[in-house]
Amino acid sequence: MSLHTLGYVGFNATDLDDWRLYATGVLGMQAVDQTADALRLRMDGKHHRFAIHKSATPGFAYSGWDVGTRAELERLTAELTALGYPAAEGTEAERAFRRVVDLRVFTDPGGNRVELFYGQLSGCPFTPARQFGGFKTGELGLGHVVFMTRSVEAMMAFYAVIGLKMSDYIFIKPVQSMAYFMHLNARHHSLALLGGPQDVFHHIMIEANSLDDVGMANELALRQGRTVTMSLGKHTNDEVVSFYTMTPSGFELEYGCGGRTIDDQESWQVVEYDDISFWGHLGPLRPPV
Numbered sequence: 076m077s078l079h080t081l082g083y084v085g086f087n088a089t090d091l092d093d094w095r096l097y098a099t100g101v102l103g104m105q106a107v108d109q110t111a112d113a114l115r116l117r118m119d120g121k122h123h124r125f126a127i128h129k130s131a132t133p134g135f136a137y138s139g140w141d142v143g144t145r146a147e148l149e150r151l152t153a154e155l156t157a158l159g160y161p162a163a164e165g166t167e168a169e170r171a172f173r174r175v176v177d178l179r180v181f182t183d184p185g186g187n188r189v190e191l192f193y194g195q196l197s198g199c200p201f202t203p204a205r206q207f208g209g210f211k212t213g214e215l216g217l218g219h220v221v222f223m224t225r226s227v228e229a230m231m232a233f234y235a236v237i238g239l240k241m242s243d244y245i246f247i248k249p250v251q252s253m254a255y256f257m258h259l260n261a262r263h264h265s266l267a268l269l270g271g272p273q274d275v276f277h278h279i280m281i282e283a284n285s286l287d288d289v290g291m292a293n294e295l296a297l298r299q300g301r302t303v304t305m306s307l308g309k310h311t312n313d314e315v316v317s318f319y320t321m322t323p324s325g326f327e328l329e330y331g332c333g334g335r336t337i338d339d340q341e342s343w344q345v346v347e348y349d350d351i352s353f354w355g356h357l358g359p360l361r362p363p364v
């Protein structure tokens with residue numbers, strides 16, 4: 076199993092103040108700093124995990140994958156370039172903003188910006204904005220990202236180069252589409268792909284250490300008037316207890332706890348599930364009636 080992780084994410088938004096209110100007041104993150112152009116949010120000892128960029132077009136901006144060393148960054152760059160995915164060097168401004176030693180920028184087959192990096196600034200004090208027991212990150216990375224795509228095969232091949240392997244599948248009946256879950260480390264999945272009619276970011280998941288913090292975030296989301304897009308529920312494959320809200324960037328965020336880990340890659344059985352959840356998660360993918 077690789078030691079690579081999902082290290083940071085970037086999103087676009089029209090209203091940075093609203094993101095700050097949501098991230099600090101609902102999610103339990105710490106606002107590191109905010110300018111007219113960007114808001115950076117801390118989840119643990121890393122300098123930041125989320126960067127929100129001011130933009131007239133809200134949505135996904137980039138995912139950043141920590142590959143550990145310069146040698147690994149060079150190896151993966153060569154491999155992706157040989158497969159027809161050329162790299163752009165990260166600029167001085169990008170390295171400084173992301174607080175990493177170096178990065179390379181790619182475009183995946185769905186048109187999404189992907190950054191590979193190493194040397195993210197660590198050891199920063201995490202001071203959550205409210206009473207909060209912390210996020211599960213470290214060797215599991217910050218959570219998972221999910222894309223809807225017209226090019227499932229090509230996307231799987233691209234992310235396999237970074238080290239993502241199949242965890243399991245779920246056929247999602249309400250949308251008559253297969254979802255593919257892939258792991259990079261012990262986290263059950265760091266990436267999922269949902270076959271569909273367009274290439275678009277679907278959701279990001281972050282994991283709290285305790286069920287109390289998930290329940291509290293659910294209450295705070297409702298008190299802040301956020302749209303809960305899927306009610307509290309428990310997923311079948313990764314066993315996460317979570318709920319989903321609409322972010323100020325117009326996609327969903329899954330907030331959960333209790334995720335299953337893949338500790339032994341060799342004995343892991345890839346299976347298919349016929350529903351996304353044991354209970355709950357009522358919403359478009361699990362209609363209440």
Ligand SMILES: [Fe+2]
Nearest residue numbers: 219221280329
């Ligand atoms: Fe998820």
